[in-house]
Amino acid sequence: MENSLGPAPPLLEVRGISKSFGAVRALQEVDFTLRAGEIHALLGENGAGKSTLIKVVTGVFPRDAGVVRLGGDEVAPRSAKAALEAGIATVYQEVNLLPNLSVAQNLFLDRQPMRFGIVREGEMRRRAEALLTEFGLDIDVAAPLGNYSVAIQHVTAIARAVDLSARVLILDEPTASLDRHEVEILFGIMRQLARRGIGIVFVSHFLDQVYEISDRITVLRNGRLVGERETASLPRLELIRMMLGRELAETTSARAAAGDRPPREVCASFENYGKAGYVAPFNLELRHGEVVGLAGLLGSGRTETARLVFGAERPDGGQARVEGAPVRLQSPRDGVRQGFGYCPEERKTDGIVAELTVRENIVLALQAKRGLHRPLSRREQDEIARRYVKMLDIRPPDPERPVGLLSGGNQQKALLARWLATAPRLLVLDEPTRGIDVGAHAEIIRLIRELCDDGLALLVISSELDEIVTYSDRVVVLRDRAHVEELAGEAIDVTNILAAIAAEGAAKEARA
């Protein structure tokens, strides 16, 4: 780490940026300062406003208030292209280059060396090779970019941005699809660019990488600035506290005493279950009448674990058992056949069908389970819909209303009803309380407890640690796509979860 920088004038100064989308305030008075030659990590959980901030600074979204100064001069780019011309370049996780063009054409598109209106192909290739050599790449620049790995495409995108005389380089999740070795190469390039005086904004979910590469850290939460710190003097626990917004003092758990109940029957178990590059192999036991919470930061592998358990993603190793019998879970169909249910995080895109009525949404999974040859009669459908509308208190209690017109909490209940109608043995809930108002929030949590008391096994993902502590019998903590700790009974409290998320070392070993 290079912290020997003196008080240089800031390269990029963002002051008091606000941005709303309709009624949602995505950014409120956010400040951000980037010095020349530093690598500055921008961190925050989902919805913290990182992407919005980047898009506002680079002119993709217009801003509602605030100023951006580049090298002391105020800039207000109206498009990504204008931002690039001003000297602010962004490289996104999905590389924004053209895979069908040669590497050289990608580097010099629209600014190729010309003579008499003709592109000087040889000259362009020589320059492309020279440019990439600076970045430690020795490849055939005449070959299509799509022939190369994501890592090489990233480096090409960075090379292009830097060659366009970028002074500020924003890297949005650049390491998400790279392996360890490629990450090292990328970090080498980032350090080299920083030495040349370029300011780099590094957005990542991988805290180990943030500590390895960054000089300073800015944390956002819920669209507000939480703070800006020197990386070297910011303990990991403190950083996670900033990201999740918990005061350690106030985290005495409000946990409902579960009491000492006898050990319950195992509903489903997973041994050495995992998928390379997705989630490291884990062991997990889910018991009837028990809630297992999955805790961890965004990108730590929570949703990935849920998808593997349900069968939405194929594992490449390990053994799953249901009620003791070995099973294969290769597709969501397999999951449904084993009596699993899954309420995904993205209700709108992966869950409800907004145009269909509450009744149609509720019977969807049951009908799919029965197959096309045994249609549910309208009377059966009405009966099922009425039962769950009443049981879950879906409001308004009108089964014929399109689900899209319901509030978030009621949509979530309809989704729950859909799976409950299939009489599942295991229900996986991914962020069941996201985007739901406070009243409905408590109700969903009460429902989770009730379902559990009825003997259902539940696997629940949540970013709300208080919430997880409230209803979980056991909590599995994830970090960097690996299960790192399992807490049970008295050990479940916010402090312990935070400590497990923050612990160093174990994650690196798991990834290696």
Next chain:
Amino acid sequence: MKGLPPVLITAIVLVVGFGLCAMQFPNIASTRVVGNLLTDNAFVGIVATGMTFVIISGGIDLSVGSVIGFTTVFVALAIERWGVPPLVAFVAILVLSAAFGAAMGAVIHVFDLPPFIVTLAGMFLARGASFLLSTESVPITAPVYSTVSDFALRMPGGGRLSAIAIIMLVILIGGILLLRLTRFGANVYALGGGRATASLMGVAVGKMTIKIYMLSSLLAGTAGIVFSFYTSAGYSLSAVGVELDSIAAVVIGGTLLTGGQGSVIGTFLGVLIQGMIQTYINFDGTLSSWWTKIATGILLFAFIALQQGLVALARRPVATRAGAAS
């Protein structure tokens, strides 16, 4: 990079096909037949050159056949009825068709509409306009027409390389150079690779779209003039379906229908293959000429299947890599 393997396959199909034809009818392998083939397909070659640019950029132009029809009627009426000097008539129709193409390109870009719909509208517009001008065939008797028709370069073996074949070859070479060597050509590929990305990388997507459709219509107008030389008449029903023949030539020539890859030389080979089948049927004498369409259809299927296979192959290494990261 620019679709070489598919082009090679097209070339092999052409050579093998030509060899088979020549084995059955040795007379086919003469400069006379080849010269006629070039003359007969000159207008398709010109239109298909423009279509190649459009398709590589990720679009399609259905209006070209109608633009040819309109051009022949316009030129015939201008020269024969309105007394306009032929050269002036040519310049006027080229300007008109370029403006027509530019307008379609502008509509596609500004309203973000699918090129298929916009050029379909253009197709009806141009065809309708040509009927408005005249519903019957107008013969052209201007002296320049007989001069051009009589002009030909003698080739060894008694073949004649006609003026319109020469025009086609010149446009073809111009098209190859434009696509391969200029910034415009690189931008055409860039647009086909992804409009949003190309725009982020600094390509003026709007201007490029307008220019590409302008080029296509300009070449369709040129093809219309060539067609009027070929038939010495203007008729509003001429060149119906030529847009489909030229799309077929482009695809058989190895250009990806989804854009981003392809070449003008491949398109030329595609035109020659269609011409060769037609020639074979003429030589045979017993086969219905509609067999050309059937053979073209079979070839199209084969080439599209081939492209899908190649695309799948090209994607595979990337997918494996992403999965292996851990």
